[in-house]
Amino acid sequence: MSDAPDLVIDVRGLNKSFGALHAVKDFGIQVARGRICGFLGPNGAGKTTTLRMLCGLLTPDSGEGSVLGFDVMKQAREIKQRVGYMTQKFSLYEDLTIEQNLTFAARVHDLDRRKERVQAALERLGLVERRAQLAGNLSGGWKQRLALAVATLHEPDLLLLDEPTAGVDPEARRTFWDEIHAMSAEGMTVLVSTHYMDEAERCHEIAYIVGGRTLARGTADEVVDASGLITFHAEGPGADRLAAELRTKPGVEMAAPFGTVLHVSGRDRTALEAAIAPYRKPPLEWEETRPTLEDVFIQLIHDLEAEKRRAA
């Protein structure tokens, strides 16, 4: 944990329920200025609810803290003025043109030099020629880039992105992330939820949450190191089919095929090596590797499930 003094997000003990569903439980997070923080976790982990609370769209049932120095419980309006939020589902006006959507955002935020800003955004997007096209007719990748441009037109200090690249092709995703990094370099703080591990690795730091609880926090390297996980991978004919068999061995906490390669992980090196010893022979080639984030996350969920079983 760094002791960064300039915290853009600093909240503790946030709770939110919808009827009987306790979506976010005692959630806390600190993000320093200019950082890109990846927000990871399985579906239903409370990521969207948390983002909505941070941008003033939902009022927390309880909790305390500040976003951009404003009280997260009471100053939703002030927060909304300085935050950019991009929803999970495309939520611009499909029956307005690209330019009209940008102009709407500029007016709603009461911006000065509207024409200039809209023009600049169009140029940055490379959509000057297509400014009169309806937003609804854009392809998925372009829609997301337009949504990003709309969400950042008022130059917010904090940008919240809810799975911004879901269903977008790899090239468009890369462009999208280049833009996010460029904005971060200019001092914008970004909190982005995602399911993609390569995107998690593009973040300065990540937070992995399950059921509204933070299970891992830090840079990608820190999270991997903190897991204490040791991973071997096996390559060769039939390697991927050994997963089910290996999973039952003591010392193997996780075995998962990635294509034709098998990842086997555990925290007890001696037990793990003993478990795979019978298989360490040709034609399989074994090699110790650094665990991936995905290995670590799957491990974290297994731990949580084991803990729940013990508690039950």
Added chain:
Amino acid sequence: MISLSRTWAVMAKEFIQLTRDRLTYAMILLLPIVQLLLFGYAINDDPRSLPTAVLVQDNGAFSRSILTALDNSGYFEITLQARSQAELDRALARGEVQFAVMIPADFTNRVVRGDRAQILVEADASDPSATSGAVAAIASLPQQALVRELTGPLANRAPGTQPFEVVVQRRYNPEAITAYNIVPGLLGVILSMTLVMMTSLGMARERERGTMESLLATPVRPLEVMVGKLTPYVLVGLTQATVILVMARLLFHVPMSGGWIALGLGLMLFIIGSLALGFLISTVARTQLQAMQMSFFYMLPSILLSGFMFPFRGMPEWAQIIGTAIPVTHFLRVVRGSLLKGVGIENAGPSLFALALFVLVVGTLAMLRYRTTLD
């Protein structure tokens, strides 16, 4: 081949979806029940007990008999004893009464002398159907009213002649042309139909399309959203009103006797009130379908209980109370008052006040209902 299993699959799915949207389908059931009970009992196109003002200048015994006879006919209810012709005229112009009955000073004497005794009845015929029954009833007044009085020596008055004559004047729409009443009324109905429905879809559409989330994430304030969303429709309403009024004049030759200030004020208040109501509906409705149903739920009483289709005074009191809460009712009074009667702003006052009150109450409710969060 038609597969029973496939048909069943679609059917079962539809039934399940039917039960998901409870509010919509509850309304489908409730709508006919409520409307049937409401309108089945409320509507009466032969209205009785119509408010009547009388000016009695004759102190004779016959005057009292005539008032009793009017009362007994069931069509007239004397609500005002006017003391001057001016008071009588004003009550009729304001629409406080449907009829004004004047019994002149020498009435009893003339009856006794058999000298062309007359009473004068003025009917507010701007809605011909509201008065036709009562006017017909007046025709039999001369034979019956004085049957008991005209005994003894008076019984031998010229046989076959009537003891007195009733002069009926239809005011405001002397030829009883239905279009004069319906066309101005249509102005209110058409305006509320388009304006309430169009705006009621507004927020529901944002919610359905997902744009609500983006909109709420911006610092925009409730009043800004409401004024911004409604202003374009004020123009729509004014355009519609102009078209309807021009056509009313050119095609139906509806008289336009003045009262333009009252009409303009009423029109603005009515348009804003209808839009505010649409906005209120749209903050309640979850989907566009629900918004449509709610607007429809509002439209039927606006047509049936406002005095547009059936005479307002023909309805039982409870239905009149409901009708009084509907802005169309007051707008119709303003429109008919200004076009047909040419009444000024002072006579349209109560209706204009009612419209302003509606705008205030509904606007406030809409603001209270509007949420700046997704909670």
